[in-house]
Amino acid sequence: MNKTALEFDIIIAGAGVGGISAALAASRLQMRVLLIEQAEEVGGTGVFSSVSLVCTFRDSWGKPITGGIHRELFPAAYTHYSEKLVPTYDEQELKAAYESLLAAEPTLTLWTGCEVYRVDQQDGRIVRLHVQGNRTAVVTSKIYLDATADGNLSALAGMAYSLGREGDGKLQSATATFKVSGIDRSLLKEPDIRQWSAIHSLRKELLPYYLDMKAAGRTGNPRQGVTCFPYPNGEALLFNSTSVLDVDPTRPDSVISGKEEGIRQAQELFEAIRQHPAFHQAKLDYIAPKLGVREGRRIVGEYELTSEDCLQSRRFEDMVAACAYALDIHSPDGGATRLESIPEPGYYHIPYRSLIPKGCANLLLSSRCISGTHEAHSSYRIMASVSAIGEAAGTAAAICVFQGLQDVRDVKPAHIRFILQLRGQFVEGGVERIQMPASPSWAE
Template identity: 60%
Template sequence: MHKQSYDIVIVGAGVGGICAALAAARLRRSVLLLEEMEEIGGTGVHSAVSLICSFRDKNGRPINNGIHRELFPQAYTESKGLFEADETVPTYDEKQLKDAYADLLRKEPRIAVRTGSRVTGVAAESGRIVSVRVETNGGETYEADGSVFLDATADGNLSALAGAEFELGREGDGKMQTATVTFKMIGFDPALLHKPDVTTWSGIRSLREELTTYYKQLKEEGGTRNSRPSVLCFPYPDGKGILFNSTAVTDVDPTNAASVAAGMKEGVEQAQQLASAIKRHPAFAAAEVEYIAPKLGVREGRRIVGDYVLTADDCLSGRAFDDMVAACAYSIDIHDPLGGGAMLVKIGGSGYYHIPYRSLIAKGWSNLLLSSRCISGTHEAHSSYRVMSGVSAIGEAAGTAAALAVWAKADDVRDVPAAQIRYVLQAGGQFVEGDVEKATLR
């Protein structure tokens, strides 16, 4: 089996992996970015989620100013994040996001992007990953080695292959949030809606109410197994399409391929049922489903146990940490594992909390960093930082830490001071709080 060597190996090319790769390459380290799908983008592209979730404190100040801003510039100019009735709903188009990722990655020759490349094994010694085994869709198998490995698989697949400790599901019954197949409808007639401008918060809320009437009819007729109480949807930025984030599949185990496949089948059926109910609304009579997301949207998977486990209390109290390397302002948002609606609880204090470096370090491992929603936290905390504003900041911090570890020839990622990570993040424009310490790259 042949071998390929890089400074940093990142597994998973969703928002966390891509932001990590960009951050590390901008610090002039070589990066291998592995993605098992044929295309990069992860959940935000292939499960199209639409909303650019809140990244502002309670006064409207952005607490994520890093690569997230390069990916979603419109959210920094068009919206104040206050959810006022006439304010534009900050959303994105998944095709444009995929292009934005590709453009940013193309500018970094130090990043080798390999799609159709699945990591299927890990060689490790004494709490240190030595290499990963990569199997390509073309039938090739090779080993990739590096100094630091980043788990950007969302579900903690790399860490689990290495044998790292993890948790799955909520305390008590181990259940996870519902999964969703999203879909897009176009060709509706806004003139037939109570509020034609669906790009504003008042417009989209009004549309949801109108459509919920038809959805409830469908439920009363026994026409769907979807257990959501109401319709959840978002406008595309051009106002011509609507993204429905409104199917609910219970009991999907993302660590089991058969469970994911069955969940996808159920989600597609629910999407078709919901679309047929929506077409009963006169404004949607001529509308059509333009797109059903090709990948089941899985909200929750393994949470790798790190040096610190972030809790709901940390999030809700707006806790500050000495080793902060990222921040998140999004509410705790749990889509009921039993299939009801979503429970949203706002972040207290100044409206955001710190994510400590220790939550990005897999416990007992010296060169394994967590760079996606699989960081170390409880079920409740995960429901907050899992959104793209949180994960992009996590990825950027993890990629920066990895590059600094390589520059310093550190045996353990713990030897990189959080203040140095903050120094580099701040130099790149990212929001940080706490002391900074100059990092020397030589």
């Protein structure tokens, strides 16, 4: 190796909600953080695949079981909560929030348009990453976080992983979402589309047009229904209703052909809904620039979260995050979506061990690629949980650096929870006080 490695305390690959939450958590604890994103802009799936809905982060009685950085990113979902309103967000506003929060951190360095393409390991530790794109560099740190959604960093480091449904390896369907404006809402049975009742009514109104198209064989979309959500101002809709099978994010060719099919289905569905009088003048504002791929690698960790854990609302001693969202499996075969709610009290714990890949002392998982089964992943992959996972991973990494620990396994969950709860994140279980540095590590 002839290049000198640039040094940081913590390096995070991937700037979606998991990576950004981790980067904010760690840099607010005075760590020198490098956040590397292969796209030209930060945001990941929640911005460039436009998913729109703030999936539930509340227990059976409506109490939030996340907070912290998720609350900073989606403030209206907390302050304007009502059971009647669909909690949604605008992806451009989310992107602006990401950018301003990241820019406010003096110890955070952001590289966009840069891909981690090689990882060097020695004696069960990552020693450096190789980066290409807008910059060509070799970078090193004490702790590394994989926030790439698909576990790309872990795979490059040789970690074991699972992909797809147990048995046949098939993945949840992918979706090209699209935004429609210019709707004459006065022609809808329930015009205030910010309300759940109006959205359910609208979906029923649109269904016959879509089914006619399916019956005539004019779409390859296997979905049975039409799914859409309002934008927060109630003036446009995000359709999350196309369904592309057999998209494997670890194979670029399948993502490219999946995107082509997704665009085709989006255009077909738009033509169908335009038959409804309220949509005669509607505009297809855009099809999300990135195909929405729901599932990627699940890295094998110290604990594999299962559907039983989710459906038994399981508690863990080493809890560092929580999830209230249902099992939501968009069928890999194109059939109906399987939705199973989390029983009372309506949420389960995510243990720290699921964030620790087996076989590496200085790597943590900080996105949907944590250790879990295909079914459990369909639940915790939502942005509220991924943000909480990222915040926990960033906090754990900072503690590891600050305490000079050689292995991420040695970080005490009670210390992680202590800091998380100080910063407004939801935790359960004991906390143990820890003093974090008042001044940055690099200034000492």
